[in-house]
Amino acid sequence: MQAFTVLVLKIAFLTILWLFILVIAAVVNADMVGRRQKKSARLTGDGPQPDVPPPAKQARKRRKEPWVLAIDSGLHAGDRLQLVPEVRIGRSETCELVLDDDYVSSTHALLSHRDDGTWVLKDLGSTNGTYVNSQRIGDPTIVSVDDTIRIGDVQMRLET
Amino acid sequence: MAATVQGYRIRGATQLILILFGQSIGFAGYILTGLFRDNAVPAQWPVLAICWYGLGVLVHIGARIAIPYADPVILPITLALTGIGLATLHRIDLTSGTSPMLGNQFVALVIGVALLLVIVFLVKDPRRLKGYPFLLSALGFLLLLLPLVPHLGTEVYGSRIWISVGGFSFQPAEIAKIVLAASFAAYLADKTEVLALAGRRILGLELPRMRDMGPVILMWVLSLAIMVFENDLGTSLLFFGLFVMMIYVATARVSWIILGLILFGAGGAFVLKFAGHVQRRIDFWLHPFDFPNDATQIIQAQFGLSHGGLLGSGWGLGRPDLIIFSYSDMISAATGEEIGIVGLMAIIVLYGLLVFRGLKTSLVATDIFVKLFAAGLSFAFLLQTFAIIGGVTRLLPLTGLTTPFMSQGGSSMIANWILVATLLVISNQARRPQLQAAVGPEGVTALGEEYTQVFSTRELAQIGTGTIRPVLPIATQQVRLGASGNVVPDDNEWTGNDELTQAVPVPAPEPPVVPTPAISPPAPTPAVPPPASSPAVPAPAPAPVPASAPPVFSAPVVPGSGVTRPTSPGPTAPGPTPPAPHDPEEDDYFGRGMD
Secondary structure: OOHHHHHHHHHHHHHHHHHHHHHHHHHHHHHHHHHHHHHHHHHHOOOOOOOOOOOHHHHHHHHHOOOEEEEEEOOOOOOEEEOOOEEEEEOOOOOOEEOOOOOOOOOOEEEEEOOOOOEEEEEOOOOOOEEEOOEEOOOOEEEOOOOEEEEOOEEEEEEO | OOOOOEOOOOOHHHHHHHHHHHHHHHHHHHHHHHHHHHOOOOOOHHHHHHHHHHHHHHHHHHHHHHOOOOOOOHHHHHHHHHHHHHHHHHHHHHHHOOOOOHHHHHHHHHHHHHHHHHHHHHOOOHHHHHHOHHHHHHHHHHHHHHHHOOOOEEEEOOEEEEEEEOOEEEOHHHHHHHHHHHHHHHHHHHHHHHHHHOOEEEOOEEEOOHHHHHHHHHHHHHHHHHHHHHOOHHHHHHHHHHHHHHHHHHHOOHHHHHHHHHHHHHHHHHHHHHOHHHHHHHHHHHOHHHOOOOOHHHHHHHHHHHHHOOOOOOOOOOOHHHOOOOOOOOHHHHHHHHHHHHHHHHHHHHHHHHHHHHHHHHHHOOOHHHHHHHHHHHHHHHHHHHHHHHHHOOOOOOOOOOOOOOOOOHHHHHHHHHHHHHHHHHHHHHHOOEEEOOEOOOOOEOOOOOOOOEEOHHHHHHHHOOOOOOOOOOOHHHEEEOOOOOEEEOOOOOOOOHHHHOEOOOOOOOOOOOOOOOOEOOOOOOOOOOOOOOOOOOOOOOOOOOOOOOOOOOOOEOOOOOOOOOOOOOOOOOOOOOOOOEOHHHOOOOOOOOO
């Protein structure tokens, strides 16, 4: 067989071999991304709405308070989420904010609104910790619009 | 919040296409060998094609039926590697002049695939193995030391790692690696806490307590014994490395790795001094050309790979007949010569992908034993492949391990298919749609791995009709089936296992929290949330069951009504409200401290 033909067939074989690897990588990728899309669809989709509207007299006060959680990086980056008075954050389906990240515990942290208008972030015994401005928090911590919250790979902020 | 079915899709068609694609690589090698050597496609190609692709379709159908949710790329990669190995063996057959190996190897492959099918159809819950840590370790150690028994063990080319019974020879270490991975996982799943937390800090290194060191010392002595008496560096390294890696995975303490390295280094230095053959292995590795008569195969492999160059000499055009053991230990050199470094790298990447999928399976699994088992199997596979390919390419001293799926040899082929079968069963269990069935009144799931059993929707329907029973005494009364087959947690009093309701109490909020999830999409303005718009469908509340009562599995099926969770259990829900169960240990064993 001619040397040139051999060369062409050799290269064709190696191309098929590496193509196989690329296809495997594509399938693995689709496996992951497919799952994530499903999650975010549920998070931002037509989920159940809060049952109890805030009392009318508080409505005006609320405007100045942060009631939006902006996600800056990690899963759902760019999302802005309307908060409810009590937000459990974790990987479990039952949390109000589901973060499907390997470094997030099933019920990781609790973000709760207090009567004086501030928000308190409490770590619920998570494995990898809850961070406010890069400091791991042990006790419940008051967070404001200036603070950066990090859970797993997800960074978020409060916004008004 | 209704429990949502969550899981990976079934990737049936994808898997079949990938399997056929992967098989075609080896088959192309076979066809090219004929083309390059004889200018003709081998005459018997239709028969071989039917057998080869038939096997692939068969294993796909079996996997599709028994383990539909299993990782769709593990089988295709395995078959691609097997195919490349078979093509290489066939190619060596053509020039070796000895009896053909392809037939025997194919028989071993068929046995391996048959065992895979048996395992995936019969083994439903790998967690069963957790109950027998000592039996498993005894069996594993027995297998490892079997070659030392006089008359049973045989010494082949200096290494005493074979046993020979009635004309058949077998390498028990191949099976032992699976058994020992299971036993290590069972032991560590039990001891993770102690091994991870207890200890003192000396010189900035957290040292474990002496009494926790027992198993490590035992493994160390055993691996040194293998090194000295069985004369096999590779097996010794494989098992000690496996144990140390699994402890590290279980505890996330770097000190275990450092300790392992120190122990192995000290043992190695001792053996180096008193056992001459290990020293020789090292010399052959560092200066093979000083020993042209002894380090022959290393030198030959170097020349082979160098002759192959970047793109290889082409299938059938290399000289594997010049390499001793080109069909077993040195098969990566024989293949590498003909498909070049570009091809050999692709093979290494395929092995890497297989290990990656194994570790991913471990990450996805919920049970700590299963997690560790999958990780252990992946590490055993990784260490073995690394040691042998590293030895052939002179990255490491050459050891007598087989190249999984490629080397000629029945025991290796069969054992590695069993390993893949185990990973697939674990993967299927981890990736299928899961419902957290243990649901308290808060809708919070108790996921402590000891107490959680996951069900598929079909199984939940079966629990509802009483066809099957859950293993755990969970409060099945709280799981009802809607018309859609979805399971909704009841808002009734929590009656589950007391152990489920330990852990961190969530501060009782004031005023009471609305239990429904309510993170809504981006708010255009800091708006007032929309008014309540969730008409509750009141569900018939089952009678509370005392916590001590034996589980009665009679989840009432509500026909046709599409029961949803009543939206406001609120403060008026009957019975006491237990704190939200949360077990911080339930997940992220792999993530601990890895922020």
